[in-house]
Amino acid sequence: xxxxxxxxxxxxxxxxxxxxxxxxxxxxxxxxxxxxxxxxxxxxxxxxxxxxxxxxxxxxxxxxxxxxxxxxxxxxxxxxxxxxxxxxxxxxxxxxxxxxxxxxxxxxxxxxxxxxxxxxxxxxxxxxxxxx
Numbered sequence: 754x755x756x757x758x759x760x761x762x763x764x765x766x767x768x769x770x771x772x773x774x775x776x777x778x779x780x781x782x783x784x785x786x787x788x789x790x791x792x793x794x795x796x797x798x799x800x801x802x803x804x805x806x807x808x809x810x811x812x813x814x815x816x817x818x819x820x821x822x823x824x825x826x827x828x829x830x831x832x833x834x835x836x837x838x839x840x841x842x843x844x845x846x847x848x849x850x851x852x853x854x855x856x857x858x859x860x861x862x863x864x865x866x867x868x869x870x871x872x873x874x875x876x877x878x879x880x881x882x883x884x885x
Contacts (some may be wrong), residue, residue, distance in 0.1 A: 755771050755833045760830045761851075766821070794846065802825055803825070804807070805808060805823070805824045805861055806821040806822060806823050806824065806861075807822050807824060807859060807860050807861055808820065808857075808858070808859045808861075809825075809856065809857075809859075810821075810854075810856065811855065811856040811857075811859045812854075812855060812856070823859045826863055827863075828861035828862055828863055829862070829863050829864050830861070830862045830863070830864075830869055830872075831859065831860070831861055832856070832858070832859070832860040832861075832862070832872055833857065833858070833859050833860075834858045834860070835851070835854045835857045835858075836854060836855045836856045836857075837854050837855060838855060839852075841855075841878075852871065860872075
């Protein structure tokens, strides 16, 4: 038995040393727009409701009820308070828990609003309970 020897043809791709490259007909590449540019175009072309509203959303029977009221001045704070029953969200992914909320309050306030001061005090008490 003689050992097998592979022979490489001189014109094979492995042995090719010529510097010639084949030119391919490439299509011109499209310039892609960034998400920021796409959103900017949408904002300029579409009419978007920019009215800021306070809202209360809650479950009633089989449906969801949302009550909205406009905010007079431009708000400086937004509070979002959600109420859940722990038994309803026990085996639900965190990102999907909002679907099972009993009620959600979105409240816009200004610095000089009396409710803003009260809510800030409540939040400070809650934060101090957890950090102390």
